[in-house]
Amino acid sequence: MAETEQFPLRVDDLRVDFATRQGTVSAVDGVSFQVERGHVLAIVGESGSGKSVTSRACLGLIDDNATTRGSILVEGQDMLALTERERNKLRGQRISMVFQDALAALNPFATVGRQVADAYRVHHPSANRKQAHARAVEALAAVGVPEPAQRAAQFPHEFSGGMRQRVMIAMAIVNEPAVLIADEPTTALDVTVQAQVLQVLDELRERMGMAMVLVTHDLGVVAQIADEVAVMYCGHFVEKGTVFDIFDRPSHPYTLGLLNSTPDPEADGKRLKAIPGVPASGSSRPSGCPFHPRCAYQPEVGERCLVERPELGERPGSEQHRAACHLGPERKLP
Amino acid sequence: MVRFIVRRVIISVFVLLAISLCVYLIFYSSTVDPARVICGRPCQPERLTQIHQLMDIDKPAFAQWLDFVKGLFVGRTFGTGPSAMICSAPCLGYSFDLRQSVTSLIVARLPITASIAVGGAVLALFAGMASGILAARHRNRLPDHLVRGSSLVLLATPTYLLGLIAILVFGFWLNMVPVSGYVPFGESPVEWLWHLVLPWCVIAALSGSSYARYARNQMLDELGAEHLLALRATGASPRTVGRTARRGVWVPIITLFGLDLAGLLGGAVFTERVFGMHGIGDLLIDGVGRHDLGVVVGTALFGAALIIAANLVVDIAYGFIDPRVRRG
Amino acid sequence: MSQAPVSLAQSPGDSGRRLRGPFAEALGQLRHDRMGMIGLGCVLLVVGAGLFAPVLAAIAGQDPYTFHSDLIDAANGGQPIGPLGGVSSTHWFGVEPQTGRDLFALVVYGIRTSVLIALGATFLSVTFGVLLGLAMGYFGGVFEYVMGRFVDFMFGFPSLLFLIAIQLIVPPEFPRTVLLALSLAVFGWVSTARLIHGQAKSLVNRDFIEAARSTGTPPGRILRAEMLPNLVGTVAVITALSFPTTISTAAGLSFLGVGVSPTTPELGRLIGQSVTWTYTGADVGFLLFPGAALLILMLGSTLLGDALRDAFDVRMGER
Numbered sequence: 001m002a003e004t005e006q007f008p009l010r011v012d013d014l015r016v017d018f019a020t021r022q023g024t025v026s027a028v029d030g031v032s033f034q035v036e037r038g039h040v041l042a043i044v045g046e047s048g049s050g051k052s053v054t055s056r057a058c059l060g061l062i063d064d065n066a067t068t069r070g071s072i073l074v075e076g077q078d079m080l081a082l083t084e085r086e087r088n089k090l091r092g093q094r095i096s097m098v099f100q101d102a103l104a105a106l107n108p109f110a111t112v113g114r115q116v117a118d119a120y121r122v123h124h125p126s127a128n129r130k131q132a133h134a135r136a137v138e139a140l141a142a143v144g145v146p147e148p149a150q151r152a153a154q155f156p157h158e159f160s161g162g163m164r165q166r167v168m169i170a171m172a173i174v175n176e177p178a179v180l181i182a183d184e185p186t187t188a189l190d191v192t193v194q195a196q197v198l199q200v201l202d203e204l205r206e207r208m209g210m211a212m213v214l215v216t217h218d219l220g221v222v223a224q225i226a227d228e229v230a231v232m233y234c235g236h237f238v239e240k241g242t243v244f245d246i247f248d249r250p251s252h253p254y255t256l257g258l259l260n261s262t263p264d265p266e267a268d269g270k271r272l273k274a275i276p277g278v279p280a281s282g283s284s285r286p287s288g289c290p291f292h293p294r295c296a297y298q299p300e301v302g303e304r305c306l307v308e309r310p311e312l313g314e315r316p317g318s319e320q321h322r323a324a325c326h327l328g329p330e331r332k333l334p
Numbered sequence: 335m336v337r338f339i340v341r342r343v344i345i346s347v348f349v350l351l352a353i354s355l356c357v358y359l360i361f362y363s364s365t366v367d368p369a370r371v372i373c374g375r376p377c378q379p380e381r382l383t384q385i386h387q388l389m390d391i392d393k394p395a396f397a398q399w400l401d402f403v404k405g406l407f408v409g410r411t412f413g414t415g416p417s418a419m420i421c422s423a424p425c426l427g428y429s430f431d432l433r434q435s436v437t438s439l440i441v442a443r444l445p446i447t448a449s450i451a452v453g454g455a456v457l458a459l460f461a462g463m464a465s466g467i468l469a470a471r472h473r474n475r476l477p478d479h480l481v482r483g484s485s486l487v488l489l490a491t492p493t494y495l496l497g498l499i500a501i502l503v504f505g506f507w508l509n510m511v512p513v514s515g516y517v518p519f520g521e522s523p524v525e526w527l528w529h530l531v532l533p534w535c536v537i538a539a540l541s542g543s544s545y546a547r548y549a550r551n552q553m554l555d556e557l558g559a560e561h562l563l564a565l566r567a568t569g570a571s572p573r574t575v576g577r578t579a580r581r582g583v584w585v586p587i588i589t590l591f592g593l594d595l596a597g598l599l600g601g602a603v604f605t606e607r608v609f610g611m612h613g614i615g616d617l618l619i620d621g622v623g624r625h626d627l628g629v630v631v632g633t634a635l636f637g638a639a640l641i642i643a644a645n646l647v648v649d650i651a652y653g654f655i656d657p658r659v660r661r662g
Numbered sequence: 663m664s665q666a667p668v669s670l671a672q673s674p675g676d677s678g679r680r681l682r683g684p685f686a687e688a689l690g691q692l693r694h695d696r697m698g699m700i701g702l703g704c705v706l707l708v709v710g711a712g713l714f715a716p717v718l719a720a721i722a723g724q725d726p727y728t729f730h731s732d733l734i735d736a737a738n739g740g741q742p743i744g745p746l747g748g749v750s751s752t753h754w755f756g757v758e759p760q761t762g763r764d765l766f767a768l769v770v771y772g773i774r775t776s777v778l779i780a781l782g783a784t785f786l787s788v789t790f791g792v793l794l795g796l797a798m799g800y801f802g803g804v805f806e807y808v809m810g811r812f813v814d815f816m817f818g819f820p821s822l823l824f825l826i827a828i829q830l831i832v833p834p835e836f837p838r839t840v841l842l843a844l845s846l847a848v849f850g851w852v853s854t855a856r857l858i859h860g861q862a863k864s865l866v867n868r869d870f871i872e873a874a875r876s877t878g879t880p881p882g883r884i885l886r887a888e889m890l891p892n893l894v895g896t897v898a899v900i901t902a903l904s905f906p907t908t909i910s911t912a913a914g915l916s917f918l919g920v921g922v923s924p925t926t927p928e929l930g931r932l933i934g935q936s937v938t939w940t941y942t943g944a945d946v947g948f949l950l951f952p953g954a955a956l957l958i959l960m961l962g963s964t965l966l967g968d969a970l971r972d973a974f975d976v977r978m979g980e981r
Contacts, residue, residue, distance in 0.1 A: 349815065360831070361827070361830075361831050364831035364832075486964065486965075486968070487961060489964065490906060490957075490960040490961045490963075490964040490965075491957060491960065491961075492910040492913065492914060492956065492960065493914075494914060494917050494930075494933060494934075495933065495953050495956060495957060498933065498936065498937065498940050498949055498953065499949075499953065501940055501941065502940050502943070502946065502949065505941075506940070506941075506942075506943040507943075513940075513941045514941055596820075597820065599820065599823070600820050600821075600822035600823055601822075603822060603823070603826065603918060604914060604917070604918070607917070607918055607934075607937070608937065610937075610941070618823060618826055618827070619826065619918050619919065619920065621830075622826060622827070622829060622830050622920050623919065625830060627830065627831075630826075630827045630830050631827065633823065633827075634820070634823045634824055634826075634827045637820040637823040638819070638820055638823075640820075641819065641820050
């Protein structure tokens with residue numbers, strides 16, 4: 001029991017396959033992670049790497065045309081083994097989600113107060129309208145919406161992008177969940193607003209002791225808020241570790257590529273390098289290591305990269321540091 | 335919101351006046367002389383002039399249009415003395431052939447057309463919505479194929495053809511319903527209903543198909559929309575999710591319905607002819623047959639007014655339903 | 663400066679490739695669309711029957727004008743003698759009630775009239791709609807705004823009522839088939855203009871049009887050489903999809919008795935005359951033969967239009 005309390009979210013060997021006309025496409029291929037209470041795990045990757053599918057799978061929100069295997073334990077209960085009815089009890093109550101595009105994710109026809117209150121009432125059927133509304137105003141205040149009582153009566157389109165995202169967050173935390181999944185929560189926002197929204201998320205995590213999964217492609221965001229990082233490529237985790245492991249001693253060529261293509265305020269005048277090639281997607285997966293066609297170190301290893309997929313192996317750094325690369329733990333990347 | 339409504343109403347009135355002006359300029363400047371029809375044959379020139387004066391068509395089209403607009407608000411009187419023909423406001427014109435105002439002709443026939451159109455449209459709406467949502471729920475399975483296949487065939491079938499086939503099958507071969515005619519509701523509600531069942535079903539099958547198609551696609555869009563995913567993420571029950579999705583379908587469907595209802599006056603022309611009912615559509619066709627310009631112009635303008643009124647209602651309704659329209 | 667002639671020289675070839683590439687690909691896809699091919703078959707069958715009406719009638723040994731009073735029962739209101747409205751080896755579809763004219767000849771000649779009217783109307787309305795939509799998208803500004811309002815206005819217009827009304831004010835000397843095609847075109851261009859306008863507008867902002875503009879290519883040339891080839895697919899789909907609607911309306915007007923003159927054989931007019939015979943069930947063939955011809959034509963062209971739309975991947979209307 002202590003284990004589930006310390007790690008409210010545990011994902012084991014998650015696999016998601018989509019059935020398409022061209023055959024089965026594997027979007028997530030054997031992903032495992034756990035998030036500690038009050039910690040932030042960032043899942044980083046390019047679009048199409050499977051990070052959004054992973055985050056949706058955590059709430060059991062995957063389309064009918066997909067098969068999901070493995071286990072997703074939310075406070076000890078396996079999302080994938082539960083009935084839809086039981087899943088609905090957990091969703092929004094113990095595990096919540098913040099979506100990227102709040103304008104699309106909020107119902108345009110209902111006031112924001114109504115939407116937050118509805119999210120509360122789903123799990124508190126005994127609460128009357130008034131109580132739910134009061135709770136919604138509280139939640140709006142908690143995410144830093146000024147004059148929450150007045151603004152609760154407004155519609156989503158009357159809010160700025162940053163404020164809308166705060167409403168989205170209020171909807172997610174109104175029931176004080178143990179796990180919060182944030183899928184690119186700041187991608188659609190201006191840089192200055194991004195920082196504010198991240199700060200709101202960080203404060204809430206600290207106050208409520210939530211375990212948070214932050215899905216993003218932005219390493220700047222990761223550096224600001226994450227405790228642990230998992231780098232995802234083509235449905236696999238290719239490297240994971242603490243934020244220091246990843247930034248100070250990247251051990252996978254892909255992670256290195258991501259770091260080199262992100263502006264670093266301290267390294268003035270250094271040229272940004274793009275990763276050559278295009279990301280491989282589930283339907284056109286290369287043999288062996290999925291990254292090998294774009295990898296600068298592949299010639300160093302040779303044939304092996306083309307035939308054998310590397311497993312996650314220990315790397316120097318913290319004891320959680322792992323990377324899936326044939327280069328091995330001794331080889332230090334520049 | 336009040337400003338929004340007022341603006342819409344003013345625009346609508348202007349559009350209506352513009353249409354009626356165009357219609358007058360075109361119809362009353364044409365080479366066809368409506369007086370000749372009344373005059374009969376042989377027609378003495380003096381009598382023709384007399385009739386011209388009586389009909390108020392001895393002036394330019396624009397002046398006639400002014401008379402028409404005046405008649406709309408205060409009514410008109412044609413001729414003098416005991417034989418004067420009074421067309422009280424709102425005067426949509428006068429049929430010198432039938433010696434009745436067009437307004438009273440339309441009012442007399444409105445119940446027939448309204449019975450056909452409203453009943454058919456309501457039935458079409460519910461049948462179409464239900465089958466469209468059913469198809470979306472069972473996407474790419476049997477119900478979906480059935481709904482899509484039948485709506486494809488029905489959408490390609492002209493109203494009059496389907497109506498006649500329905501008469502042949504249900505009225506004649508199976509002898510289930512009367513083949514034609516209309517019985518006023520006040521006379522016998524049962525007979526009224528009995529005579530209307532077939533036309534309603536024909537309209538429901540035809541315009542219901544387009545509702546079904548639309549509702550299906552809209553429902554699929556809704557089910558895939560991010561705000562529904564977000565709603566599911568809050569743990570809302572499938573019932574709540576379904577209800578929210580259906581609400582997203584109803585909003586655009588209702589606007590379609592409003593326009594369809596007004597447009598059914600056009601469709602009624604066919605339904606009335608097929609089922610032998612003497613409604614407004616029949617009035618128009620009959621007017622063309624008798625070369626009765628007053629009736630034809632009046633009926634067509636009435637149809638235009640209906641469409642514009644429906645547009646207005648739909649716009650305003652949208653303003654109430656969708657908060658984004660009001661302010662934007 | 664030195665680059666200008668290069669890009670000019672390249673642009674026609676470029677647009678030429680654009681035209682051939684997707685077009686051929688779409689046609690290739692169309693060939694594998696079973697429903698579309700069935701539709702094409704139906705259309706070819708019926709339209710072919712219409713175009714070769716005189717030949718077919720001659721093969722049947724009939725014409726649509728000769729009265730056969732011996733084949734109708736004058737005592738019974740002119741009802742044809744024999745099964746299904748007098749079907750026999752000489753009169754394949756039976757004869758017309760009251761006159762005894764050969765129904766097969768009437769139907770094939772009727773198809774001919776209906777198809778010609780609809781083709782004329784579709785051609786006129788699509789041409790006008792494409793030109794207006796292109797101009798609106800290309801020139802923009804006040805012209806676009808005013809025409810846009812006008813198109814919106816026409817979209818909700820009760821066109822059928824006015825199509826009927828118009829028949830009254832045109833002198834009887836004017837040929838009715840031409841009048842029908844013209845008046846259908848007058849109300850038929852609206853959706854074409856609207857659709858083309860939207861597509862032209864998005865094209866105008868694309869780089870290759872900007873490039874052509876910046877090199878000083880005259881507007882007429884840009885419209886013709888750069889924009890039109892990119893709209894060919896849409897135009898084909900619009901044409902295919904508006905054809906059945908036009909046929910239905912054209913036949914509908916004649917059905918109501920306000921279309922072609924009573925002596926012209928036309929599908930809608932035949933169906934219109936069959937109404938009273940259908941009520942009594944006295945002459946079922948009089949409804950079924952022309953009705954089947956119209957239905958096959960409508961269904962076929964709808965299937966073909968849908969297949970074309972899928973092949974060219976054109977999204978029609980707002981949804």
